[in-house]
Amino acid sequence: MKTIHTLIICTGLLSGTAMADTVNFDSLKTGAAPPGWTATQTGSGSAKWAIEKDESAPSKPNVLKQSGQATFPVCIKDDTSLKDGFVEVKFKPISGKEDQAGGVIWRTKDSNNYYIARANALEGNVVLYKTVNGKRSPLDIVGRKGGYGVKETVASGQWHTLRVEFAGNKFKLTFDGKHLFDVEDTTFTEGGKVGVWTKADSVTLFDDFSYGLK
Numbered sequence: 257m258k259t260i261h262t263l264i265i266c267t268g269l270l271s272g273t274a275m276a277d278t279v280n281f282d283s284l285k286t287g288a289a290p291p292g293w294t295a296t297q298t299g300s301g302s303a304k305w306a307i308e309k310d311e312s313a314p315s316k317p318n319v320l321k322q323s324g325q326a327t328f329p330v331c332i333k334d335d336t337s338l339k340d341g342f343v344e345v346k347f348k349p350i351s352g353k354e355d356q357a358g359g360v361i362w363r364t365k366d367s368n369n370y371y372i373a374r375a376n377a378l379e380g381n382v383v384l385y386k387t388v389n390g391k392r393s394p395l396d397i398v399g400r401k402g403g404y405g406v407k408e409t410v411a412s413g414q415w416h417t418l419r420v421e422f423a424g425n426k427f428k429l430t431f432d433g434k435h436l437f438d439v440e441d442t443t444f445t446e447g448g449k450v451g452v453w454t455k456a457d458s459v460t461l462f463d464d465f466s467y468g469l470k
Contacts, residue, residue: 276342276468279333280315281307290320292334293451296367298390299327303454313463314346314415320462322454328392329458330367332451336467338362339447344419344466347452349377349412354456356412360420362467363448371444372453373420373429377412381405382431384420384439398438406436415463421470 281290284307289295295305304324309317322329347358359374368390375382383405385392394404408431410416419430427439450467454460 276466278464278466280464281318281320282315284318286318289331294330294332294334294367296332297324297326297329298367298387298392301326301329303329303331305329305331310461312348312415313461315464318463319348320452320465321460322452322462323459325457327456328387329454330361330364330370330451331453332361332364332367332449333465333467334449336449337447338450338467339445340423341469342419342421342467343450344417344464345452345462346415346417346464347375348415348461348463349410350459350461351412352378352456352458352460355379355454355458356410356460357453357455357458358416358418358460358462359453359455360418361449361451361453362420362422363444363446364451365444365448369444370448370451371420371422371427371441373418373427374453374455375408375410375416375418375431376455377410380407380409382408382410382418382429382436384427384429384437386441386443388443395439395441398440408436423470
């Protein structure tokens with residue numbers, strides 16, 4: 257009877273692990289892109305993704321840093337396939353003259369096709385887009401036609417949390433624990449990979465990347 261009880265507990269733990277996963281980058285070698293991720297970009301330029309030590313990391317010691325320049329640097333976790341669920345990351349915009357942005361991507365087919373939600377410290381807003389064949393376009397917020405995301409203070413040099421929950425054609429965006437808006441779209445309906453994103457010359461740190469079922 258004791259053996260059966262132990263097996264049930266183990267099975268429950270395994271199920272919980274399969275429901276969600278968090279990557280904090282702390283056990284990875286510094287100075288290179290994380291293994292098992294596609295560190296690349298959408299468009300032109302040269303993204304630079306690397307694991308680095310950072311004393312401000314929410315989970316010390318390591319973070320994932322993007323310090324190159326490209327149209328849209330993206331880093332995609334290769335072994336993921338998620339249709340409905342959530343993706344969340346803690347990010348810290350450091351610098352950038354053109355942009356200071358951090359974002360998450362989901363239902364990613366490749367580096368040119370995915371959904372993306374991002375927060376921008378220079379613009380002071382949070383926007384949800386789709387990128388189709390390398391072309392990015394903003395999506396309308398439920399209950400409002402047109403416009404460009406929502407205004408929101410995104411402090412540079414501070415850690416923030418960006419989360420998107422997605423099911424079918426419905427997406428719910430939360431920033432620093434506050435539900436900002438919902439979006440509905442049917443461009444990408446199948447499961448895909450998840451990852452992180454920046455723009456242009458943004459130097460951005462990422463930590464505690466989480467994804468899975470809600």
